[in-house]
Amino acid sequence: MSGQRANLIVLSGGIFLIMMPITAVVPLLYELTAGRYPGLIDWQQHAFISINLAGALFAAVTMGPWSDRLGHRKRLLVPALLACSLTLLAQYWPWPWAIQLTLRLLEGYSHMAALLLMMTLAADGSRGPRDGRAMGAVGACLSLGVAMGTVVGGRFNPQAAENVFLFAASVLAVVALLAGWLVRDAGAPRARYRLADILALTARHRELLVPYAFTFIDRVTVGFIISTVSLYFSQQLGLPPATIGLVMAAFLLPYGILTFPVGVLSERIDAGVLMVIGSLLYGVFLAVLGLVDANQVIMVMMAGGLVASLLLAPSLILVVRLAVPSQRATAMGGFHLAGSLGFMLGPIVGVGSANLLVAQGQSPWPGVFFIIGSLEILCALLLLPVILRIRQRRKGLPA
Numbered sequence: 001m002s003g004q005r006a007n008l009i010v011l012s013g014g015i016f017l018i019m020m021p022i023t024a025v026v027p028l029l030y031e032l033t034a035g036r037y038p039g040l041i042d043w044q045q046h047a048f049i050s051i052n053l054a055g056a057l058f059a060a061v062t063m064g065p066w067s068d069r070l071g072h073r074k075r076l077l078v079p080a081l082l083a084c085s086l087t088l089l090a091q092y093w094p095w096p097w098a099i100q101l102t103l104r105l106l107e108g109y110s111h112m113a114a115l116l117l118m119m120t121l122a123a124d125g126s127r128g129p130r131d132g133r134a135m136g137a138v139g140a141c142l143s144l145g146v147a148m149g150t151v152v153g154g155r156f157n158p159q160a161a162e163n164v165f166l167f168a169a170s171v172l173a174v175v176a177l178l179a180g181w182l183v184r185d186a187g188a189p190r191a192r193y194r195l196a197d198i199l200a201l202t203a204r205h206r207e208l209l210v211p212y213a214f215t216f217i218d219r220v221t222v223g224f225i226i227s228t229v230s231l232y233f234s235q236q237l238g239l240p241p242a243t244i245g246l247v248m249a250a251f252l253l254p255y256g257i258l259t260f261p262v263g264v265l266s267e268r269i270d271a272g273v274l275m276v277i278g279s280l281l282y283g284v285f286l287a288v289l290g291l292v293d294a295n296q297v298i299m300v301m302m303a304g305g306l307v308a309s310l311l312l313a314p315s316l317i318l319v320v321r322l323a324v325p326s327q328r329a330t331a332m333g334g335f336h337l338a339g340s341l342g343f344m345l346g347p348i349v350g351v352g353s354a355n356l357l358v359a360q361g362q363s364p365w366p367g368v369f370f371i372i373g374s375l376e377i378l379c380a381l382l383l384l385p386v387i388l389r390i391r392q393r394r395k396g397l398p399a
Contacts, residue, residue, distance in 0.1 A: 007184045008134055011122045012141040014183070015115065017175045018081070019145025021088070021168030022111055024153030026226045027245040030234045031161035037097050042231075042355070044097070046347040049227040051101050053344035055108025060336035061198065063113045067120060067333075074185040077117040081176035083110035089169035092162050112340060115142075120332045121183065123320050136263015139312040140256050147252030154245020161241075198334040207322050207390055208331060210383055211315040212338040214275050217379040218311050219339040221286060223346015224372050225251075228354065229289070236365060237294045251301040251308070258309035263317065271314035271321075272387035278310025279380035287373030290366025349375075 025032060033045040063080075067073050087107035091100060122138045156164050202208050225248075233239045233247060266274060285304035292300045316335070323331030353371045354364035 008122055008137065010178075010182045010184075011118050012137045014175055014179060015118050015122075015138060016141040016145040016148075017171055018084070018111065018114055018118070019142055020149040020152065021164075021171040023146045023149030023226070024156070024164050024168060026150050026230055026248060027154040027241040028156060028158065028161040028164055029227065029230045031158045031241065032164075035158070035161065036094065037100075040097070042351050045231065046227050046351045047101060048104060049223065050344050050347045052104040052108035053223060053340055053346075055105040055110075056112035057108075057337065057340035057344050059109045059112035060116060060333050060338075060340045063116050063333060067117060072185050073117045073121050073124075074179070074183055077114060077121070077183065078176055078180045080110050080113040080117065081172055081179055084114055085169045085172035085176060088165050088172060092165040092169075094162075112336060116333060116336050119316075119336075120328060121185070123328050123332060134263075136260040136266070136313045136317075139263060139316055140259035143252055143256030143259050143309075143312065145256075147249045147256050150245045150248035150252060152245070154242040154248075156241070158241050197330050198337060201323075201327055201330050202334055205322055205331075208319065208334060210272060210386055210390065211275075211318040211322075212334055213379060213383060214279065214311065214315050215335055216338040216342040217279070217376055218282075218315075219342030220346045220349055221282070221372055221376060223343040224350040225346075227347035228350030228368065232365070233297070237297065239294060239297075247298055247301055250298045251305040254302055254305035255308045255312075258306065259313050262309050263313035266314050266317050270387075270391045271317045272391060274310050274314045275318075276380045276384050276387060278307055278314075279376050281307035282311065283373040283376035283380070285373070286376060287366075287370050289373075290369025 029045070029048065033048045034040045037044075063076070067076055070076065084107060087103050087110060091103050091107070095103070119138055122134060152167070153164055156167075202212070230244060230248075233244050234241075239247065262274065282304065285300070285307055289297075289300055289304065319331050319335045320328070350368060350372070353368045357364045357367045
């Protein structure tokens with residue numbers, strides 16, 4: 001086995017492991033917010049997710065250029081993993097709500113920093129005609145880690161939901177030790193970048209806006225699912241945490257399993273076209289989700305995972321193909337910046353849309369699902385002409 005391939009396997013496994021404990025909190029969202037801090041209103045419960053994603057947003061802005069400037073990702077990766085472990089451990093104790101949110105902010109920063117660095121290390125070693133397989137493997141492990149996390153989180157006792165933080169902190173500490181031992185740094189070319197370079201790079205290579213726009217909308221919907229939909233399953237459909245974990249896994253497992261084959265498929269079929277098809281079908285799924293009852297929700301979520309598998313790998317592949325090697329971490333930082341902004345806004349869009357419908361005298365369900373699904377469909381339709389132009393320019397060129 002080549003060193004490059006072995007490093008990709010190590011990084012993909014690390015991405016799986018760091019995503020698993022982070023998403024274990026999703027089935028326990030109510031227990032970790034209003035259950036642990038009685039009297040919290042909807043906005044405050046959603047803030048538990050949003051502020052974590054705000055930290056991730058800041059990491060996406062700063063870590064990519066910093067990593068490119070340093071030229072060595074591993075020097076930043078291990079400290080980021082350790083910081084994430086410590087902030088997760090601190091959340092086990094019942095701090096005042098403001099301190100808990102501060103810890104969530106710091107955790108979000110350190111977790112996104114580690115994720116971005118791992119994905120960039122994988123991208124550094126994925127140059128050539130098989131980049132689709134490399135990014136497909138990374139995307140699959142990310143998605144499978146999220147799926148496994150929701151299952152594991154659902155198995156925790158709701159009466160002691162804070163134990164999930166002990167589990168998460170332990171896993172991140174182990175990953176930090178393994179990363180220090182096993183991960184190889186590709187030694188990316190140094191570049192003199194400032195924080196504004198993500199915007200400057202995007203201005204020079206506007207085609208990057210296509211995968212950025214798709215990941216922004218996709219992450220809005222994911223932020224909506226892990227916050228508003230999680231609370232909807234708990235409070236409206238009456239599902240317990242264990243069932244919520246299984247329902248989330250029904251969506252995320254096919255999504256993760258198929259991400260690698262879609263990455264391979266992207267070596268033969270235009271990645272942008274796959275994103276458009278996936279987005280249109282995914283938007284329909286989101287709209288339909290609000291119409292199903294508790295007995296149907298697992299099957300519908302599974303169908304949603306199938307179509308959502310067309311989204312992640314193609315967008316990652318476009319970023320890798322459109323960025324030159326010395327700017328790859330900055331380009332990947334822009335990708336995560338767009339995604340983190342979408343993640344952060346997802347809970348806000350969800351609760352804001354629900355409250356707007358209530359203010360107009362309407363039930364928030366299923367209207368909020370229609371709104372979010374429409375955003376996904378609209379993104380695909382608006383960007384389709386741009387994708388076709390990019391495809392025409394790249395036609396006949398090597399991938």
